[in-house]
Amino acid sequence: MSLAHFHHTNILDIDQFSREDIQFILKYAQVLSQKERGQLSHLLEGRILASLFFESSTRTRLSFETAMIRLGGKVISTVGFQFSSISKGESLSDTMKMVEAYADLAVIRHPVEGSSRIASAAVNIPVINAGDGTGQHPTQALLDVYTIFIEKGCIDGLQIAFVGDLKYGRTIHSLVKLLCHYNVKMIFVAPIDISLPESYRKELKEQNIQFEETEDLKAIWDCDLAYVTRIQQERFADQSQYELLKNVYSVDRSFLLASRKETLIMHPLPRLNELNTDVDDLPHAAYFRMAGYGVTIRMTLLLLCLNIDIESEI
Amino acid sequence: MSLAHFHHTNILDIDQFSREDIQFILKYAQVLSQKERGQLSHLLEGRILASLFFESSTRTRLSFETAMIRLGGKVISTVGFQFSSISKGESLSDTMKMVEAYADLAVIRHPVEGSSRIASAAVNIPVINAGDGTGQHPTQALLDVYTIFIEKGCIDGLQIAFVGDLKYGRTIHSLVKLLCHYNVKMIFVAPIDISLPESYRKELKEQNIQFEETEDLKAIWDCDLAYVTRIQQERFADQSQYELLKNVYSVDRSFLLASRKETLIMHPLPRLNELNTDVDDLPHAAYFRMAGYGVTIRMTLLLLCLNIDIESEI
């Protein structure tokens, strides 16, 4: 896994990656996943990760912290409301300059879009964006692509459905962008009120990506996989609209067993009614395995940002 | 310490243990306590404990985390209100399936009775109940028994008093159940309004345990040890009743020095007026030593759940 062709020291948004970059990350992660735990447990010995969650995201925080300590590194951690200096009016840049003196790299989650870029610009240590506001969440998109790569063995040639809140769903927006580097067909399944924004439709056309839009959930029966998402209550100014839409789709066992293909079901979790628990023990259910893939992808990104070549190190 | 006869991979409630199990735990803990720190510091190297406190309990959380890191393990930790996915409606089972991808075992504290059993059923990693609602707190009961075992050298034959809130006191209920495996005499000291529930009285009779009930604190003068507890304000719907009862007993230095026996005083802490600080430097005071016994018992349970035989490993 020569690092000669990978030049990113920060992971800020998915637009920074070429197809070659993504392929490199996927293969690096795959090699990593095949190592014994003991082979990895000293790679980041003596390094410190600052886990800076200016807003709470337990799933993502624990994933990064697990990744760091599996590699032998240490973590200093803080969650939003604990940032006492922020409450006294400190700028993010100033906070980051303090962090730079403590840690070898930083993961940042922040409620305001663009924060991770500001954070990164302030310091000389690598910064990884763990989600900033309505902006990007690149490590989630990379773990989604890695899930497809491992579960399906390839990405090119797949027919992929996206189900649920396509208007506000940050996760879907990032994944769609990343998949534009591949030869896939996309099926967007959503009620008209929360369908894909026009800007994404335009980009797909420019990139010559084949896609269809429908309100009919049965469209996923023809797909290799369906990426199902929660209707996010917190995004609706009008709660009565949320009530109308929240249960519009529900993927369950009998619906899936009627599928022509063994449609793989992915979900970024947490889930509500859109994905029934009676799916959990079907082979279709990839969503719990995604937590493990997430740790692998985050281990990969920590190592790449610190320029660690696992082949020569192990 | 052959593990051939110990078959528990989860610690969910005290009813799961036979007398043989308890004896095994006590002796394993005693052997562990006699080792040098350096002999233990690599036993759980590379293992990760998920410390999941859905409600705050600093004493118990720090005890488990200390136990884990003394054994060379690592901890990922989260406290209640940080569980962002829970606030979005995620089920405990789904949360646990994420945790399973991150950690080798989990400790769970939860406000709802039965939660630890639900958590355990969702995953294939060991789960330890660190208190669930008005339900059980088995590691507290085990550390209480371990305290008696170490401080008194044996358990059979002792006369043991329980003082304070016998109606709502989860700690006392668990300890009473555990001691039913031993040949002890129990003295229950409480005002009638917060005396032992009828179900426990019935069980004691069925198990042929000798016991007495009284409102007179002087009864502890005849006991080998007294387990004193706080009247828990948060359990009273009627605060005026709490005000009447909160100072009904106060164990202090002069009262203890009048005792016929050197009655050992235990207390799960925190304490209020029921146990005066002027007792602290008497030999009677075992309650501060209990924090150390607690770490030993939790180290023991972490090792047993992961099936580590200390004799062969060291």
Added chain:
Amino acid sequence: MSLAHFHHTNILDIDQFSREDIQFILKYAQVLSQKERGQLSHLLEGRILASLFFESSTRTRLSFETAMIRLGGKVISTVGFQFSSISKGESLSDTMKMVEAYADLAVIRHPVEGSSRIASAAVNIPVINAGDGTGQHPTQALLDVYTIFIEKGCIDGLQIAFVGDLKYGRTIHSLVKLLCHYNVKMIFVAPIDISLPESYRKELKEQNIQFEETEDLKAIWDCDLAYVTRIQQERFADQSQYELLKNVYSVDRSFLLASRKETLIMHPLPRLNELNTDVDDLPHAAYFRMAGYGVTIRMTLLLLCLNIDIESEI
């Protein structure tokens, strides 16, 4: 670095230190800072620090936790509102007796003045005061002196300005006291309403320290360094007074470039308008480097409290 002449196992306030103590700490820190990271990473292996922040102070907490883990130690950590036993009425002494069973030393931050002394009196492990209310913050004062020592090469003979809130500023009060051990001239720059309290003025006279007071910020042009501080909104009962004073001074690039000397600018951070970001890339700006000095000083204090002689250990 023989420890024969250093006899402090607790760091509670700056009055405990003689000039010889301070010089010893500064030199120990300097030696430590010249070591490779790998030489230090096992010095506190197997030791556990209890990081007890009864009020939030992210900067100080992360600094101590970084210091501990760089030395190979482990941290158990808790922040204010998580102290469930405190909310049930537990005394600080009782909490500390629990901590003593878990950790090898403790760092305590507490909103009430004198708390660290109470904490220390309750236990036999070293206790370090990380700020208690309007009381002392000795590790901040030591890192300030260490900054001067490293940046200027010496302390005796310097002319040092203090700017901003000299009435309520705990940081400044502690640093002034510490600098009384040196042959320095102090210039106090503050509006009359928040000028240095009379008690400090009296002490400076008794100690024969040369000092001047002025409202004119231009006084710092003649100084080797200026210690600038934030006007602390939270200290003002009358918010209209805060509004009048908050922007009374603003150190910026053009003001500094007009200085006769290259006045070094220090600031405990966080900063607001009193220190403009256009100063950040001037050589004058020492304030971001202070975060690194802080980690070194805290590593030093952890080692000294545990009586570790780095020369013989490395």
